[in-house]
Amino acid sequence: MDSSSEIASESTETKSLNLGYYFSNIITLVEFDLRKLKHDTLQVWVRLVQPVLWLAIFGTVMANFKVTPAGYSDYRQFLAPGVLAQSVMFVAIFYGINIVWERDLGQLNKLISTPASRSAIILGKTLSAGIRGIFQAAAILVLAIILRIDISFNPLHVLGIIFITILFGMCFSSLSICLASVFRTRERMMGIGQAITMPLFFASNAIYPISMMPGWVKYVAIINPLTYIVDAIRALMITSDFSQFPLDVAVIIGATALLVTLASWRFRKMVL
Amino acid sequence: MSDNIIAIDNLVKEFPRVKAVDDISFTINRGEIFGFLGPNGAGKTTTIKMLLTLIQPTSGLINIFGVNAITQPDMVRQIAGYVPQDVSVDGDLTGYENILMYAKLYNLPKSLREQRIKETLEYLEIQDRASEMVNTYSGGMMRRLEIAQALINQPQVLFLDEPSIGLDPGARRLMWDLIKQLRSEFKATILINTHDMVEADTLCDRIGIMDRGKLVTVGEPSVLKSTVGGDILSITSQSAQCLNKLEELGYQPLSDPSDHTLDLLVTNGERLIPHLLESLNSSGIEVEMVSLKKPTLDEVFLKYTGTRMGERDTWTAARRSRRNLRKLNH
Numbered sequence: 001m002d003s004s005s006e007i008a009s010e011s012t013e014t015k016s017l018n019l020g021y022y023f024s025n026i027i028t029l030v031e032f033d034l035r036k037l038k039h040d041t042l043q044v045w046v047r048l049v050q051p052v053l054w055l056a057i058f059g060t061v062m063a064n065f066k067v068t069p070a071g072y073s074d075y076r077q078f079l080a081p082g083v084l085a086q087s088v089m090f091v092a093i094f095y096g097i098n099i100v101w102e103r104d105l106g107q108l109n110k111l112i113s114t115p116a117s118r119s120a121i122i123l124g125k126t127l128s129a130g131i132r133g134i135f136q137a138a139a140i141l142v143l144a145i146i147l148r149i150d151i152s153f154n155p156l157h158v159l160g161i162i163f164i165t166i167l168f169g170m171c172f173s174s175l176s177i178c179l180a181s182v183f184r185t186r187e188r189m190m191g192i193g194q195a196i197t198m199p200l201f202f203a204s205n206a207i208y209p210i211s212m213m214p215g216w217v218k219y220v221a222i223i224n225p226l227t228y229i230v231d232a233i234r235a236l237m238i239t240s241d242f243s244q245f246p247l248d249v250a251v252i253i254g255a256t257a258l259l260v261t262l263a264s265w266r267f268r269k270m271v272l
Numbered sequence: 273m274s275d276n277i278i279a280i281d282n283l284v285k286e287f288p289r290v291k292a293v294d295d296i297s298f299t300i301n302r303g304e305i306f307g308f309l310g311p312n313g314a315g316k317t318t319t320i321k322m323l324l325t326l327i328q329p330t331s332g333l334i335n336i337f338g339v340n341a342i343t344q345p346d347m348v349r350q351i352a353g354y355v356p357q358d359v360s361v362d363g364d365l366t367g368y369e370n371i372l373m374y375a376k377l378y379n380l381p382k383s384l385r386e387q388r389i390k391e392t393l394e395y396l397e398i399q400d401r402a403s404e405m406v407n408t409y410s411g412g413m414m415r416r417l418e419i420a421q422a423l424i425n426q427p428q429v430l431f432l433d434e435p436s437i438g439l440d441p442g443a444r445r446l447m448w449d450l451i452k453q454l455r456s457e458f459k460a461t462i463l464i465n466t467h468d469m470v471e472a473d474t475l476c477d478r479i480g481i482m483d484r485g486k487l488v489t490v491g492e493p494s495v496l497k498s499t500v501g502g503d504i505l506s507i508t509s510q511s512a513q514c515l516n517k518l519e520e521l522g523y524q525p526l527s528d529p530s531d532h533t534l535d536l537l538v539t540n541g542e543r544l545i546p547h548l549l550e551s552l553n554s555s556g557i558e559v560e561m562v563s564l565k566k567p568t569l570d571e572v573f574l575k576y577t578g579t580r581m582g583e584r585d586t587w588t589a590a591r592r593s594r595r596n597l598r599k600l601n602h
Contacts, residue, residue, distance in 0.1 A: 024379070025377060028373060031373075031376075032373045039365070039366075039405065105358055105360060106356040106357065106359065109326060109356045109358075109360065110355075110418075113349060113352065114349060114377040114378060115379070
């Protein structure tokens with residue numbers, strides 16, 4: 001059969017391009033996710049409703065209690081990184097619902113019938129969630145300016161926030177893909193999303209310092225990746241206190257790598 | 273040998289509690305339109321997904337264009353195009369973007385890309401609406417866009433799962449014409465899954481009838497229909513003598529008379545009717561109604577499986593059973 005030998009020689013030729021092809025597939029998936037966002041920017045604004053409430057109302061009221069932890073000009077300044085983190089987390093966690101939706105529609109089946117590898121698909125999808133997170137983070141930085149919250153504009157710090165946000169989005173969207181592979185239906189995923197985001201949020205240093213928590217919650221906070229993410233963002237955005245920063249980044253990178261790997265593995269089971 | 277571009281041997285797919293595909297073997301020739309016909313849950317989609325390397329078979333061999341699909345799935349993905357049963361275009365992107373995305377995923381060189389997309393859009397007559405969001409498209413247009421996505425890499429083998437499902441009769445006809453055209457213009461080998469007997473009959477060169485994971489028979493539609501043995505002549509008469517007279521004439525009714533109707537298996541039914549009526553009349557038997565039915569694939573299905581296809585389950589039941597299968601697999 002000459003056709004088979006043709007194909008065989010073609011494939012050895014393309015072997016050397018494999019890595020480039022792998023990354024170009026990831027970029028393609030991100031590109032088209034961003035195009036979707038461009039066609040529908042409303043979702044970015046709608047997602048701002050909650051952060052506005054947290055910062056403008058909750059933050060302002062709480063500031064009157066004089067509970068501001070030492071080193072912050074007011075409570076809203078302490079709160080802003082936590083709200084940013086919460087907002088990105090929502091985007092990422094509910095990204096898994098998207099994946100279930102795409103599977104139900106048959107889009108995933110078609111996607112995996114292309115030569116793009118499954119791990120490239122997962123990396124593309126989770127990176128998209130990270131990039132979407134940047135828009136959310138940027139919107140909250142603007143909101144902080146409008147509310148006259150004192151934040152750092154050091155370009156390196158802003159770049160740092162972008163970097164952390166991308167990893168953060170990948171980390172939690174992978175978690176959400178893992179959950180989607182277990183719970184499988186959109187309805188359940190809506191419930192699961194609700195059920196885990198608030199506990200993660202409350203058992204972190206997003207709205208109050210760990211030192212104020214009851215004993216056992218402290219332990220939860222210590223194993224909660226969100227704590228490290230908020231800590232890193234807080235250092236970049238407000239305090240410039242980088243004493244914990246290497247640990248934060250190490251935990252975030254570790255958790256992201258672990259969850260992305262787990263998501264790629266679960267993804268194989270998810271599509272049928 | 274070189275004509276069998278797809279060869280399947282003893283293919284089995286077991287899920288924890290179901291044997292979805294039960295030891296099937298067949299070959300498909302170059303340039304052929306081959307159809308799997310069967311009720312929902314027969315294992316057609318599972319078979320196609322194994323050929324497309326989307327799921328791993330439990331056992332068996334799959335050879336596509338000389339490539340072992342089980343050990344070299346990447347090479348199969350490069351030469352295969354797939355249109356799934358469900359609507360798989362992205363409604364939140366434009367038609368052009370939907371195709372561009374697949375052009376990029378198939379790693380089409382930049383120099384070729386735009387020209388190829390333009391040609392494909394024109395060929396499938398979506399160029400006028402290419403810059404509009406897909407969620408404004410009609411069902412037929414979405415289907416054409418899906419085919420455009422699958423064609424962008426100029427596949428040698430095209431897998432279409434229920435290509436005309438959910439389309440209105442007009443769009444269905446157009447889809448069939450399009451599929452035939454694809455074969456002649458792109459020299460593609462086309463494999464379709466269908467539970468629509470008319471579709472299988474009008475579109476396919478050969479069909480394989482599947483039921484409960486087994487491939488019960490393979491052949492050209494006309495040949496398969498001729499194996500049924502002839503036409504079915506139904507005679508309705510209130511007369512009790514009718515059955516005796518027919519047996520006297522040497523006919524054996526197919527089933528017990530229901531509503532005083534007797535079904536006979538005959539050859540050349542059109543010519544037989546006048547003679548038969550004359551002999552019945554001359555014996556004083558009054559015939560109320562006569563109908564002649566040419567065999568369809570439904571009779572073929574009945575012959576090989578013992579039930580009619582329509583008696584199995586409906587489309588909605590199929591979705592349910594597929595979803596259950598997914599859960600089981602999990």
